[in-house]
Amino acid sequence: MHNAHAQAAGMGGIRAGGDLVARMQMTRGMRLKEAKEYVAGKLGVTPFDLSDPAVMTEVRSELGFGRIHSYAISQPAQANLIEAKFNIGRVLDIRINCVEKFKERAGLQ
Amino acid sequence: METAIPTRMGDGSIARMARSELRADIEDGVAQAVRRAKVEPLAADEQEHLLDIYASPARFVGVDLGDEVVLSCDGTGMKTHATRAQDMQSYEQWMGADLLELCPGDYSLKVIRTILPYEAQCLHDALLATIAPMQYGIMPNLGLYAKDDGPCENWSTLLPEGRIAEARAASEQAAEMAVSDAVRMADAMWEAGADAIDFDTTGASGDPEFWATLRVTEIIRRKYPEMGVQLGMAGEFVLGMHGELEYDGKRLAGMWPRQQLEVVQKAGATMYGPVVNVNTGRSCAWNMARALTLVKPCMEIAEIPVHMNVGMGVGAVPMFVHPPGDAACRAAKACVDILGLDGL
Numbered sequence: 001m002h003n004a005h006a007q008a009a010g011m012g013g014i015r016a017g018g019d020l021v022a023r024m025q026m027t028r029g030m031r032l033k034e035a036k037e038y039v040a041g042k043l044g045v046t047p048f049d050l051s052d053p054a055v056m057t058e059v060r061s062e063l064g065f066g067r068i069h070s071y072a073i074s075q076p077a078q079a080n081l082i083e084a085k086f087n088i089g090r091v092l093d094i095r096i097n098c099v100e101k102f103k104e105r106a107g108l109q
Numbered sequence: 110m111e112t113a114i115p116t117r118m119g120d121g122s123i124a125r126m127a128r129s130e131l132r133a134d135i136e137d138g139v140a141q142a143v144r145r146a147k148v149e150p151l152a153a154d155e156q157e158h159l160l161d162i163y164a165s166p167a168r169f170v171g172v173d174l175g176d177e178v179v180l181s182c183d184g185t186g187m188k189t190h191a192t193r194a195q196d197m198q199s200y201e202q203w204m205g206a207d208l209l210e211l212c213p214g215d216y217s218l219k220v221i222r223t224i225l226p227y228e229a230q231c232l233h234d235a236l237l238a239t240i241a242p243m244q245y246g247i248m249p250n251l252g253l254y255a256k257d258d259g260p261c262e263n264w265s266t267l268l269p270e271g272r273i274a275e276a277r278a279a280s281e282q283a284a285e286m287a288v289s290d291a292v293r294m295a296d297a298m299w300e301a302g303a304d305a306i307d308f309d310t311t312g313a314s315g316d317p318e319f320w321a322t323l324r325v326t327e328i329i330r331r332k333y334p335e336m337g338v339q340l341g342m343a344g345e346f347v348l349g350m351h352g353e354l355e356y357d358g359k360r361l362a363g364m365w366p367r368q369q370l371e372v373v374q375k376a377g378a379t380m381y382g383p384v385v386n387v388n389t390g391r392s393c394a395w396n397m398a399r400a401l402t403l404v405k406p407c408m409e410i411a412e413i414p415v416h417m418n419v420g421m422g423v424g425a426v427p428m429f430v431h432p433p434g435d436a437a438c439r440a441a442k443a444c445v446d447i448l449g450l451d452g453l
Contacts, residue, residue: 001432002182005419005453006205008171008438009445010180013200018207019241022179025414025451026208026242026305026337029379032178032414032451051177066240068202082237095335098236098243098302 014060015068017043017050020088028094042092063091114164117436119396120389121429128164131394135159138391138398146345146365148406151398155447159401162443163394169438172445179207179452181339181382181416183246183309186211186235194235201241207452210246210307211235217250218290219259225294229301236302244339245298246307249291249322251314254283261286264317264350280317280351287318291325295333305337305379313343315350316361319369323356323376330377340373341382341418342366345403367406374412380452383407384418387428393436397425397443405448414451417444424453 011018017039024035036047043063049055060067061075066084069075079087082102089096103109111127118124126134139150151159162170172178185200186193186209193211200206211232213221221228232245255263261283267276295306306329312319326338347369349362356372364372366383373381385400400417407415422428425440444450 001420001426001434001437002180002185002200002204002206004169004432004434004437005180005441008169009176009178009441009453010205011177011207013205013207014202014240015205018177018179018205019201022207022452023242023304025179026244026339026379027335029337029413031411035179035414035451048175051175081240084240088240097299097304097335098233101300101302102237 011051012053012056014066015053016056017059020065020092021050023088023092023094023096039092063087065091114166116163117393117427117433118389119387119391119393119425119427121427121433121436124392126392128160131164131392132160134392134395135163135398138395139402142399142402146403148365148367148402151402151405151447155401156398158446159394159398159443162439162446163392163397168435170442171438172442176445178445178450179414179416181210181307181341181380181452182206182208183210183307183341183420184212185209187214193231194238197235197239197243201239206241209235209239209241209243211243212246216246216248216309217253218247218287218294219250219253221247221294222290225297229297232298232303233301242304242337244305244307244337245294245303246309247294248310248313249287249308249318250310251280251283251287251318251321254286255279259283268350277351277353280315284317284321287321288324288328291321292328295325295329295336299333299336303336305339307339307341309341309382310343310384311340312347315348316354317351319347319361319364320351320354320356323372326373326376326378337379338377339380339382339416340376340378341416342369342384345383345385365406366404367410370407370411370415378413380414380416381407381411382416382418384423385425387422387425389428393425393427393439397440400425401443401447408448408450411451415448416452417448417450419444419453
């Protein structure tokens with residue numbers, strides 16, 4: 001069922017930019033249009049591009065936002081997981097709770 | 110003679126219906142919603158589009174390119190594949206999940222009282238190993254606070270005995286306990302790094318449960334301004350198990366989706382999930398027509414994202430343990446195309 005919804009209407013999560021738009025909805029209460037425009041503006045792409053893996057894979061690589069990885073497409077020198085969230089928070093100009101806690105607990109601030 | 114189109118009933122079984130029969134079902138579904146909730150019917154062009162979606166013989170349909178929406182993905186961390194943290198990783202890496210949710214297997218608020226540190230630790234560690242925003246999800250499930258499962262008198266047994274005042278007092282006592290537990294949970298999850306809390310199936314125990322969840326939402330908003338709160342409902346109509354509870358001067362019992370959204374927004378939630386339950390004896394087209402008509406008034410007043418529930422047994426997705434993909438994708442397309450939802 002999840003796959004059907006994801007293919008029929010989803011933004012693709014980290015395959016594209018769905019997680020970024022979701023973050024603005026979830027933590028800032030932005031409606032879809034506003035959230036897509038906000039993220040697209042920060043990334044220098046169009047709202048249409050945010051659901052396109054062909055565009056967003058490159059954007060995510062450039063900005064260190066983390067990507068789908070497997071043995072065939074490993075990127076060990078790129079930011080991923082919590083590292084990627086540091087970059088996402090900086091580029092989207094938002095505080096991400098777990099990133100702030102990480103800084104505090106790792107003595108980075 | 111009209112062609113018989115394969116379509117689905119609300120229980121997931123295949124039914125073969127002519128286009129004219131599907132049209133009649135859609136008109137009846139709209140009419141049922143209008144009559145019960147006193148809302149406006151779907152416009153003629155909206156009903157025609159809905160008919161095109163459900164009369165399509167295609168195995169799979171989808172929204173137009175560029176019209177994609179965010180998927181709430183509740184229950185992604187529930188040991189479907191491996192450990193809960195690994196589940197969320199696989200949803201993120203393989204399933205294109207836009208957000209992630211860690212949740213206890215029971216999914217009820219009360220059961221995490223004694224395992225809260227463990228749950229928070231699990232969330233903390235999972236946050237280090239994922240990218241997508243992550244919420245902690247539970248059902249308020251106020252019924253577990255009533256005897257024999259909990260300490261409060263059981264309002265469901267008191268009501269049939271005509272002991273109305275005692276039933277109301279018991280549900281209010283349970284609501285107070287749920288508020289206390291939920292705030293403690295939010296404190297722990299915020300400290301662990303959570304992005305949001307998801308209150309799922311809110312109102313399953315009627316207006317006392319909705320009342321408790323709205324009050325918790327208000328407290329979370331005040332304590333943690335950047336913490337998301339997703340408030341999803343249990344049904345289209347708030348049952349009056351108490352009957353006199355109000356929020357912001359509005360009686361909660363009897364609220365339909367638009368009125369629910371008004372108080373949800375007032376409480377400070379960041380996402381709202383309307384629910385319309387499936388009638389298993391009617392077609393998916395009938396169920397979707399009814400669901401869209403009930404939820405459409407929300408979209409006129411929405412200030413926060415509206416993520417309609419389209420899981421098993423709600424939002425015209427069949428009440429079957431493995432909902433057929435052809436029914437799920439039609440539900441997704443109909444909701445996005447006709448309501449302009451913010452997510453599913």
